[in-house]
Amino acid sequence: MTQVAIDTTLLAILAPFLAAAIAPILTRYLKHNAAWLLALVPAWIFWHFTGFIAPVSEGQSFIAARSWAPIYRVDFSFYIDGLATVFALLISGIGTFIILYAGGYMKGHAQQGRFFSFLFLFMGAMLGLVLGNNLFTLFIFWELTSITSFLLIGFNHLKAKSRRAAIQALVVTGGGGLILLAGFVMIISVTGEVSMSELLKSPDVIRNSGYFVPIFFLILGGAFTKSAQFPFHFWLPNAMEAPTPVSAFLHSATMVKAGVYLLMRMHPMLGGTDLWMTVLPVFGGATLLVGTILAVRQTDLKLMLAYTTVASLGLLVMLIGTSYERALEGAVLYLIAHSLFKGALFMVAGTIDHEAGTRDVTKLGGLRGAMPLTFLFACLAALSMSGLPPFIGFIAKEVLYYGTSGAPSAAALLTVTAVVGNALMLVIAAAVALKPFLGPKVETPKAAHEGPVMLWAGAAFLSITGLVLAFTTHWTGAQLIGPMLSSLTGTPTEVELHLVPPYFIGNVALMLSIATVALGVVLFWQLDRLRALIAGILVGPLMNWGPDKGFDQVIAAIVSFAAAATRFLQNGKMQTYMALTFVVTAIAVLLPGYLSNGWPAVPKMPHYHFYEWGIFLIAIMGLGAVLIAKTRLTAIVSLGIQGFAVAIIFMLFGAPDLAFTQLMVETLSVVILALVMTRLKLTPRDHRSGAAALVTGVIAVAVGLGLALTIIAITQQPFDRTLSDFFTEYSRSIAHGRNIVNVILVDFRGIDTLGEIAVVTLAGLCVLALIRVRTPRPKDADPAPLKNEEAA
Amino acid sequence: MRTVIFRTVAPYLTALMVLFSIFVLLRGHNEPGGGFIGGLIAASALAIFGIACGVASVRRAIVFHPMSIAGFGLLLGAVSALPSLFKKQPFMTSQWLEFKFFDVNVALSTPLFFDIGVYLVVVGAISSIALALEERESD
Numbered sequence: 001m002t003q004v005a006i007d008t009t010l011l012a013i014l015a016p017f018l019a020a021a022i023a024p025i026l027t028r029y030l031k032h033n034a035a036w037l038l039a040l041v042p043a044w045i046f047w048h049f050t051g052f053i054a055p056v057s058e059g060q061s062f063i064a065a066r067s068w069a070p071i072y073r074v075d076f077s078f079y080i081d082g083l084a085t086v087f088a089l090l091i092s093g094i095g096t097f098i099i100l101y102a103g104g105y106m107k108g109h110a111q112q113g114r115f116f117s118f119l120f121l122f123m124g125a126m127l128g129l130v131l132g133n134n135l136f137t138l139f140i141f142w143e144l145t146s147i148t149s150f151l152l153i154g155f156n157h158l159k160a161k162s163r164r165a166a167i168q169a170l171v172v173t174g175g176g177g178l179i180l181l182a183g184f185v186m187i188i189s190v191t192g193e194v195s196m197s198e199l200l201k202s203p204d205v206i207r208n209s210g211y212f213v214p215i216f217f218l219i220l221g222g223a224f225t226k227s228a229q230f231p232f233h234f235w236l237p238n239a240m241e242a243p244t245p246v247s248a249f250l251h252s253a254t255m256v257k258a259g260v261y262l263l264m265r266m267h268p269m270l271g272g273t274d275l276w277m278t279v280l281p282v283f284g285g286a287t288l289l290v291g292t293i294l295a296v297r298q299t300d301l302k303l304m305l306a307y308t309t310v311a312s313l314g315l316l317v318m319l320i321g322t323s324y325e326r327a328l329e330g331a332v333l334y335l336i337a338h339s340l341f342k343g344a345l346f347m348v349a350g351t352i353d354h355e356a357g358t359r360d361v362t363k364l365g366g367l368r369g370a371m372p373l374t375f376l377f378a379c380l381a382a383l384s385m386s387g388l389p390p391f392i393g394f395i396a397k398e399v400l401y402y403g404t405s406g407a408p409s410a411a412a413l414l415t416v417t418a419v420v421g422n423a424l425m426l427v428i429a430a431a432v433a434l435k436p437f438l439g440p441k442v443e444t445p446k447a448a449h450e451g452p453v454m455l456w457a458g459a460a461f462l463s464i465t466g467l468v469l470a471f472t473t474h475w476t477g478a479q480l481i482g483p484m485l486s487s488l489t490g491t492p493t494e495v496e497l498h499l500v501p502p503y504f505i506g507n508v509a510l511m512l513s514i515a516t517v518a519l520g521v522v523l524f525w526q527l528d529r530l531r532a533l534i535a536g537i538l539v540g541p542l543m544n545w546g547p548d549k550g551f552d553q554v555i556a557a558i559v560s561f562a563a564a565a566t567r568f569l570q571n572g573k574m575q576t577y578m579a580l581t582f583v584v585t586a587i588a589v590l591l592p593g594y595l596s597n598g599w600p601a602v603p604k605m606p607h608y609h610f611y612e613w614g615i616f617l618i619a620i621m622g623l624g625a626v627l628i629a630k631t632r633l634t635a636i637v638s639l640g641i642q643g644f645a646v647a648i649i650f651m652l653f654g655a656p657d658l659a660f661t662q663l664m665v666e667t668l669s670v671v672i673l674a675l676v677m678t679r680l681k682l683t684p685r686d687h688r689s690g691a692a693a694l695v696t697g698v699i700a701v702a703v704g705l706g707l708a709l710t711i712i713a714i715t716q717q718p719f720d721r722t723l724s725d726f727f728t729e730y731s732r733s734i735a736h737g738r739n740i741v742n743v744i745l746v747d748f749r750g751i752d753t754l755g756e757i758a759v760v761t762l763a764g765l766c767v768l769a770l771i772r773v774r775t776p777r778p779k780d781a782d783p784a785p786l787k788n789e790e791a792a
Numbered sequence: 793m794r795t796v797i798f799r800t801v802a803p804y805l806t807a808l809m810v811l812f813s814i815f816v817l818l819r820g821h822n823e824p825g826g827g828f829i830g831g832l833i834a835a836s837a838l839a840i841f842g843i844a845c846g847v848a849s850v851r852r853a854i855v856f857h858p859m860s861i862a863g864f865g866l867l868l869g870a871v872s873a874l875p876s877l878f879k880k881q882p883f884m885t886s887q888w889l890e891f892k893f894f895d896v897n898v899a900l901s902t903p904l905f906f907d908i909g910v911y912l913v914v915v916g917a918i919s920s921i922a923l924a925l926e927e928r929e930s931d
Contacts, residue, residue: 066877066880066883067880067881067882067883068883069882069883070882076877076883656824657824657826657829660816660824661828661829661832664832664833664835664836665832667836668832668835668836668839668918668922671836671843672921672922675922675925675926676925679925735886735903736821736886736888736901737821737822737903738821738822739820739821739822739823739824739825739826741824741826742820742907743821745826745827745828745907745910746821746826746827746903746906746910747886747903750873750884750903750906751884753869753906753910754869754870754873754906757865757866757869757909757913757914758866760862760913760914760917761862761863761913761916763917764858764859764862764916764917764918764920764921765859767921767924768859768920768921768924771921771924771925772924
């Protein structure tokens with residue numbers, strides 16, 4: 001690999017973000033056909049990463065990096081090894097067809113451009129997550145996937161259910177991200193390393209440190225929330241409110257695997273310990289069983305698939321939790337197989353919904369004649385999901401049975417859990433792929449017919465890939481599975497796969513497979529009874545309260561606590577707030593001086609020119625005018641006099657930038673204050689009694705005195721010239737500017753300014769929102785500005 | 793406030809102030825000025841125009857919603873910090889391009905674009921508040 005090819009990876013991660021920017025424009029002109037052009041972006045990324053397959057399989061790994069804030073060791077750095085390559089290929093490969101699918105699925109939707117945009121933002125975030133080397137980079141992309149997932153789940157934001165699901169997913173996965181950040185911070189302080197590639201070089205440091213247990217649980221907090229492990233599984237089925245392309249891409253094939261990815265990535269560092277081998281199999285196994293049982297209960301195609309996704313994630317976590325090489329190999333194979341068949345099945349479910357008008361499995365039937373291609377690809381994907389030959393799903397299941405039955409501890413329990421889970425998954429696969437298509441024709445809300453090529457291309461590609469990978473077993477094992485497994489074990493590991501089992505007599509995995517299929521077929525035959533049975537058991541107190549409801553209760557508790565705190569702290573009287581704020585300020589500036597008796601010495605009065613005295617006089621007159629002003633408006637304008645005088649003082653003492661700014665700020669604050677005052681519809685005069693005025697006066701004088709004393713005290717300190725000298729010396733030579741103030745603002749301390757303008761923008765938005773809330777626009781108002789705003 | 797004289801003069805005054813604000817913005821790196829001050833001047837110009845001729849005419853004149861202007865400024869500020877990454881330098885390292893254009897030395901730099909971003913954010917955010925406040929008044 002040349003350095004240029006490695007560095008192109010940075011462009012590959014950036015490309016989806018650029019595509020997100022142009023997608024709405026392209027969609028405006030090309031309508032849904034923009035998808036054909038846009039799909040080229042992930043296709044190129046896929047092609048780029050195929051270039052890494054061969055070198056990575058030879059045991060190489062690569063780093064592409066740009067420094068960002070070197071002194072804080074925050075770098076834009078990416079690490080490409082077997083694990084990252086396979087994930088990147090899955091994301092970009094499936095992403096290509098998701099974009100096409102979204103083109104067909106959202107055809108004619110007014111916001112299709114925005115939808116593409118969000119999908120691309122997610123794609124970029126996900127790529128950054130799986131490739132992230134620097135822990136800060138990884139964390140930022142991790143949270144970015146949560147945010148884009150929020151935007152996509154809530155895409156139909158007019159529906160209350162969508163909004164709730166979106167918020168729920170954001171709170172659970174975003175909150176988990178914060179736990180993860182705490183874990184990362186701990187890792188950094190324990191090991192002193194900030195990048196994965198360095199951490200992987202000495203994997204035992206964390207395991208042997210005294211902080212292993214907290215680090216383990218913090219990392220788990222991030223991984224379990226993201227990958228919907230029990231008891232955090234509830235957000236994933238609710239996320240099915242999103243349009244189907246999102247469910248296929250984020251909530252089955254990629255994003256929900258981020259937690260699994262993290263566990264795989266951290267396996268060399270955290271795996272193999274007793275804690276790991278206890279907690280992960282328990283939660284993973286529980287998630288597997290809960291997921292499959294709840295899946296059988298559903299009749300909505302998407303919800304059935306969603307619960308099996310939960311189950312599959314549980315299976316993966318359980319397998320990783322064994323830390324046994326064969327089981328890890330099974331996890332790797334199953335992860336790839338699952339992404340392929342689940343992505344395909346979701347697209348099939350969406351196509352059925354799109355063409356037939358419903359996705360309730362009890363209202364569908366006999367579609368095989370109307371949608372033959374969709375039926376074909378649904379069967380291919382479902383066979384892989386059922387773990388039947390000759391699909392990649394079969395190989396994965398064989399290997400994972402080898403893994404569970406040979407696991408160092410609790411092999412029997414793990415195997416039974418896996419068999420039951422897989423049998424139930426076979427039931428769901430059959431129900432999703434067969435029920436809508438076979439049997440007598442059922443009247444559907446829309447007259448069903450085959451979808452356009454955009455809708456079946458993805459299902460076709462993914463399901464056929466599941467077949468091809470199984471027939472090229474040698475290549476798959478050596479080029480994909482082996483390198484990925486090496487990342488998990490931390491040592492180079494060879495993998496040899498067999499589509500035809502190498503021996504039949506006494507082959508435990510094969511026996512288990514046959515048992516699984518037999519159990520699955522029996523259960524499918526009795527599916528309606530099974531569903532009724534599960535519904536019968538789950539009715540009652542157990543189902544009336546679950547984590548989903550618990551989530552609502554927690555949120556309601558937070559809201560009512562916030563409301564109570566607000567009622568306690570804010571009585572709605574502006575005067576009280578102002579008085580409190582200024583009293584606290586006065587105490588803050590006066591108390592230290594009082595306690596330490598550190599009052600500054602009375603400064604020597606310098607010699608001022610007569611015009612300087614004149615300006616002081618004007619300022620004081622302005623203040624006097626404020627006090628005696630008859631109306632509020634006059635007082636505001638009078639306050640401006642003092643402000644302008646101060647500006648002139650700045651000018652006289654050699655701070656033109658400051659003077660300039662003060663002048664403009666003063667002008668604008670007078671204008672804005674005057675506008676606010678006229679809006680508040682106050683009486684033009686102040687009606688307070690003399691006593692109240694006295695109290696305010698005392699507070700005002702105290703604050704003013706305190707600030708003045710503080711400033712005098714500060715100026716009497718010896719002045720440290722380090723910074724001034726630095727800026728004077730380098731402003732011209734490094735930053736090419738003579739105006740030091742400006743150079744500091746836009747160059748030396750540019751990041752501060754970037755933060756500040758972000759704050760200004762946000763503050764502007766908030767004030768705008770507040771103004772809108774306080775004054776509902778009257779219906780008969782001039783419609784012109786309203787239209788203008790909405791257009792913008 | 794809407795006297796004939798004020799209404800007649802305001803557009804010219806506003807134009808002059810906006811021009812001056814751009815002048816202040818561009819000379820900022822070497823002389824007193826810069827994006828923040830320039831933005832404040834432009835915001836006051838728009839406020840004057842609004843007081844004289846009504847909010848609707850300001851909105852028509854600036855075409856975009858002021859908040860979009862602020863958003864674009866923020867984007868410009870952030871994007872201007874990126875070019876250094878292509879030269880393998882840390883984020884936000886300033887880049888300079890100096891060349892002669894008709895015998896005049898022109899210095900284009902990323903801090904300049906950053907400063908323009910600051911200018912747009914200040915104009916956008918403040919005008920959007922001021923215009924929203926004025927709007928009610930004129931209804």
